[in-house]
Amino acid sequence: MISRRVAGRSLAVLLAAATAFPAGGTAAAAVSTAPRPAAPKPPAPVPLADLVPGVPPGPAQPWQIDTPDQALAPKVYTPTKAEDAVEPKDAAPGTYDLVEYVPLGDAVAKVTCSKQTGPYQRQVERWLKLKVDGRQSAADCKAVRAFQTKHGIKPASGFAGPVTWSTMMLLSARKNPNAAKKCPVRTYRVACVDLDRQLTWVQKGGTVVFGPVPMRSGRKGHVTRKGWHTVYWRHKNHWSTLYNQPMPYAQFFDGGQAFHAVYGSIHTTVGSMGCVNLELGDSRKLWGVLKKGDKVYVWGRRPGG
Structure with a gap:
């Protein structure tokens, strides 16, 4: 009885060995012919919708989701000289600080060097x-942190978020924003609205006469409409009938869509309700460049929208 059990075990061992090492082969040969495991895929980046401001919001950073836009075309009238003479109020200090959007866990832990894959x-x-x-x-992380520190992006945690990328787009575009020739060149002024890079500028012929500057365009469902438009009404101290909030230096170019300033960060993961939102200083300069009847050209697609 014992001899049969021993014999059975010996046979099993021999069969296992024959399977592992084919005739004429060795252990090394068996390893070399085995299929190699597939390389692990890169981790999926953190979705934009899951990001939060990397510093706590305050009076100068309301982080509004909606913006003071106009649902319908405004009632056009001629502002009085008194209205035109009054300049919109300045934004509070710190309103336009470059605050990066980061994963919630990073923000809560105040990490100094993020291990997360940015969008x-x-x-x-x-x-x-x-x-x-x-x-x-x-x-x-070290390289991204150095860039963020150099350009005043907070927090400088090395996370590759939308504000870091937007700053890079602006720096790349400063010398020649129309290098890709996506904005038509005309003898007259054309306000160029690049949804892809979230930048706007004005050119006359091949000369850039304003910008480029960062902007925020319309979100999904309320996109800034593409193609050719015309500045048809301007109101320095316009007031939104939709949000009951100021729209400083509003220059309407298509229905209720306009260039205008906002008293809050334009660097948010949520777009506007269709208008081209600008920082107050940029909007004020644009007011002095564009005139009624000037052309606007919009193209591209807002990232994440």
């Missing part, structure tokens, strides 16, 4: 001339 990881890696693999690494 603009590959783009930021490429811009900084790092290894483009879509994976956040210690080297990536």
